[in-house]
Structures are given as C-alpha cells and as structure tokens.
Amino acid sequence: MSDENSEPSIEHNQYQSDSETDSNIQSLSSESLLSDGFLEDNEIVGLTEFDLGDVNSPDNTANFEPEINVLLAEASPITSTPQPLNVTEIPTESVDIPIKIQTTSTMSKLVRCREFSGYPQDNAKGFFSESYALLHELPETDKRRIAAFHLHLKGPALTWYNSLSDESKSSWITICVLFKEKYINFSWQSATVIMESEIFQNMVLSPGQSLEDYFSQLSEKAQILRKHDHELVAKFISGLPEKMSFFVRAGQPVDAHHALTSAKMAEACGYRQHGDSINALKHENKHAPRQLPGKSNIIDSNQSEVIRDLQNQVAILTDLVQGKHKEHVQSEPSHSDVHDIRDQIGQLSGLITSMAVREVPNKEPKRPENTSTNYANTSRFDSAECRRCKGLGHFQRVCNWNGYGQLQPSNQCQLCNQNGHIAQSCTKLEFYAQGNRTNPGVGHNRPG
Numbered sequence: 001m002s003d004e005n006s007e008p009s010i011e012h013n014q015y016q017s018d019s020e021t022d023s024n025i026q027s028l029s030s031e032s033l034l035s036d037g038f039l040e041d042n043e044i045v046g047l048t049e050f051d052l053g054d055v056n057s058p059d060n061t062a063n064f065e066p067e068i069n070v071l072l073a074e075a076s077p078i079t080s081t082p083q084p085l086n087v088t089e090i091p092t093e094s095v096d097i098p099i100k101i102q103t104t105s106t107m108s109k110l111v112r113c114r115e116f117s118g119y120p121q122d123n124a125k126g127f128f129s130e131s132y133a134l135l136h137e138l139p140e141t142d143k144r145r146i147a148a149f150h151l152h153l154k155g156p157a158l159t160w161y162n163s164l165s166d167e168s169k170s171s172w173i174t175i176c177v178l179f180k181e182k183y184i185n186f187s188w189q190s191a192t193v194i195m196e197s198e199i200f201q202n203m204v205l206s207p208g209q210s211l212e213d214y215f216s217q218l219s220e221k222a223q224i225l226r227k228h229d230h231e232l233v234a235k236f237i238s239g240l241p242e243k244m245s246f247f248v249r250a251g252q253p254v255d256a257h258h259a260l261t262s263a264k265m266a267e268a269c270g271y272r273q274h275g276d277s278i279n280a281l282k283h284e285n286k287h288a289p290r291q292l293p294g295k296s297n298i299i300d301s302n303q304s305e306v307i308r309d310l311q312n313q314v315a316i317l318t319d320l321v322q323g324k325h326k327e328h329v330q331s332e333p334s335h336s337d338v339h340d341i342r343d344q345i346g347q348l349s350g351l352i353t354s355m356a357v358r359e360v361p362n363k364e365p366k367r368p369e370n371t372s373t374n375y376a377n378t379s380r381f382d383s384a385e386c387r388r389c390k391g392l393g394h395f396q397r398v399c400n401w402n403g404y405g406q407l408q409p410s411n412q413c414q415l416c417n418q419n420g421h422i423a424q425s426c427t428k429l430e431f432y433a434q435g436n437r438t439n440p441g442v443g444h445n446r447p448g
Contacts, residue, residue: 118157124183204239391420
C-alpha cells in the first residue's frame with residue numbers, strides 16, 4: 001500500500017515542480033522580454049505601449065495572448081515586420097461616410113440670366129431684378145457685380161453704359177440710379193411713354209404666336225405703363241380673333257389670368273380662326289374713310305387722267321422751246337417768251353409730281369338711279385363719255401372744248417389729244433397766243 005500510495009505522490013510532486021518551473025520560466029521570460037533594455041534594443045517601444053494600453057480592454061485580451069506566445073517561442077533577436085490587414089467581416093449594406101468639402105465660391109446658383117438691349121420690347125425692370133449680380137448675391141463692393149452687369153448689356157444699352165464716365169461706372173449704386181432714370185423711372189410726358197402706349201394698343205395675337213407669349217408681352221407693357229387689371233383684360237380680349245374674343249367675353253373673366261384660361265379653352269374648342277376679322281384690325285382701320293366697291297379704281301383713273309393731261313401740256317411746251325431754239329438763227333425770239341414757257345414747264349412738272357403723291361378728293365358725280373350700264377365698266381376711260389362734247393375717253397370736268405365749233409365724237413384735237421373737238425375749238429390754244437404773236441411761224445407748224 002505504501003508503495004502504491006507513494007507513486008502518486010511522487011508523480012504529483014513532480015507535476016507540481018514542473019508547473020512551478022514553467023511558471024517561473026514564463027515570469028522570467030516575460031520580465032526579460034518586457035524590460036526596458038529589451039524594448040530599446042528591438043525598437044518596439046511605441047508598439048509595446050500601444051499593445052499594453054489595449055490589453056486592459058476585455059475585447060482584445062484573446063488577441064493579445066497569441067502575440068505573447070509568438071514572442072516567447074522565438075527567444076532570438078526579434079525583427080519588426082508589417083502585419084497583413086485581416087478583414088474578419090465584410091459589411092453587406094452601404095455605409096455613408098460624411099465628407100466635408102470647403103467651397104470658396106459664393107456663386108452657388110447656376111442660373112442663365114437674360115440680356116438687355118434697351119429696346120421698347122425689353123423689360124428693363126425685369127432685367128434689373130433678375131440680373132446676374134443680384135441672383136448670385138455678390139456684395140455691392142465687389143467689382144464683379146459691375147462686370148457681370150456690363151456683360152449682360154448689348155445694343156443701345158451697351159452704348160449707354162460705355163458713354164458713362166469712369167467715376168459713374170466705379171460705383172454700383174451710381175449705376176443703379178442712372179439705369180433706373182434711363183429705363184425704368186421715366187417721365188410720363190416723355191416720348192418713351194407715348195411709344196410704349198402705342199405699342200400696347202397695337203398688340204394683337206399673331207397667327208403663329210402662342211397665347212402665353214402674347215399674354216406675357218401685354219403684361220410687361222401693362223406693368224411699365226402701370227395699367228390696371230381691367231385695362232389689361234380689355235386689351236387682351238380685343239387682340240384676339242372675333243370668335244375667340246366672343247367666347248372669352250361671354251365667360252365674364254374676373255381677372256387677366258381667368259381671361260387667359262378662357263382663351264386657352266376657346267383655342268382647344270377650335271375658335272381660333274385668324275381668317276375672320278380681328279378686332280385689333282378694326283381699331284387700325286377705324287380712321288380710314290369708307291369706300292364703295294370700285295370707287296378706288298375710279299379715283300385712280302381720274303388721277304391718271306389728270307396726270308396724262310399735264311404730261312401732254314409739258315410735251316407741247318417742250319416742243320415750243322425746241323422750236324424757239326431752232327429758229328434762233330433766223331429771228332432772235334424774245335427772252336421773256338422763252339422764260340415764261342420755261343416757267344410753265346417747271347410749274348407743270350411740279351404739279352405732275354404733286355399729283356402723283358397727293359390723293360384726289362373723294363368726289364364722284366351723282367349717277368342716275370335708272371341706268372342699265374355696268375358700274376365697273378363706266379369707271380374705265382376707254383368707254384367714258386364726256387357729257388359736254390360727247391367725246392369718248394374723258395370726263396366733263398377735264399374737257400378742253402371752249403364751247404365753239406362743230407362737235408363730232410370722231411374728231412381728235414391735235415393739242416390735247418381729246419376726242420370730240422378740233423384744235424381750233426380747244427382751250428389749249430390760248431397757251432400759244434403769246435408765242436404766235438412773237439413768232440407766227442410756230443403756229444403754222446401744227447395742223448388744225
């Protein structure tokens with residue numbers, strides 16, 4: 001029994017001594033490994049401090065022991081090698097990482113601004129309120145505000161800006177004041193107001209124009225002229241085609257936007273027919289005189305007849321002057337006669353020019369009611385009959401018959417080329433009386 005009991009005790013004592021030896025060796029190894037001299041020799045002071053700081057946390061305890069075992073297993077001098085990055089878990093969902101970016105530009109709004117030319121159709125107030133400098137919130141002291149304002153001007157507005165002095169262009173406040181005086185705050189007695197008002201009154205809906213564009217143009221002009229809403233509604237309706245304006249007016253719009261909605265509905269229903277008369281065209285023609293059918297042709301024919309007669313007179317007087325020059329060698333004519341003839345030629349030439357551009361008075365002799373002659377045919381000079389000499393091709397008011405002599409419709413005067421009388425019975429013969437007294441040979445050169 002003693003032997004059997006002694007054997008386990010010996011084994012127990014041996015195991016206890018072995019465990020104590022291992023613990024002593026481990027403590028000595030750890031002390032020698034973590035000593036200051038060992039750390040300085042192996043140049044891992046910072047790494048050891050970082051690892052020791054993490055040892056206190058419960059999460060890294062398990063990960064720290066294998067590193068100690070590795071160091072204990074290799075008692076030889078240790079060289080530091082970079083450890084690979086081991087990814088133990090890959091996230092399945094995307095992770096948003098906040099990134100802060102510092103921007104130095106204040107122009108965060110990328111807006112395309114309108115340009116301004118200074119023409120009547122341009123809206124100066126809208127351009128000034130939507131200018132590049134104001135939309136991008138540039139400070140007033142920043143020179144880029146003036147530069148941006150300058151780059152969006154063109155045409156007459158750019159010419160106006162270039163005509164300003166350097167002192168005026170150096171201050172944004174001064175430019176604003178001058179711009180408002182020029183294009184926004186104008187006097188009501190100025191020509192600009194009259195022009196804007198005339199444009200506003202003559203605006204109509206064109207065949208290829210959209211309703212929104214027509215309404216926006218009217219709204220801009222009404223804003224400039226400070227028109228009331230009911231005036232805008234009335235002008236908007238009057239510029240529409242007849243059926244369309246009737247549809248909008250029947251809806252009794254309360255404001256301008258209601259009128260625009262009614263106009264869109266009328267357009268959808270097919271009431272936009274520009275072949276019909278437009279109310280705006282009625283306003284344009286309200287001052288024009290009313291004419292009967294075919295009356296314009298009569299006026300043009302009468303005017304042409306008067307001009308033709310004057311041209312004949314000029315031709316006759318020109319022939320007289322040429323005859324005077326041809327006979328200058330035989331007998332010297334009187335200078336007063338030549339001067340008078342030239343004056344008459346000048347007067348007749350001026351009269352022809354004025355008659356070509358002057359409108360003949362709108363007068364027509366009263367025609368009998370019981371006539372079977374076609375009205376269109378009587379306006380032609382080929383079939384016109386003079387009531388005085390019964391000659392064809394002219395009217396009574398331009399007849400050159402002096403009331404003497406025999407009348408025959410087939411006769412043609414050699415002086416005025418009118419039918420119904422001869423040259424001896426023509427009133428044009430008096431023009432040659434003075435010339436015949438001075439040079440009787442001239443009168444014998446013409447038949448009649």
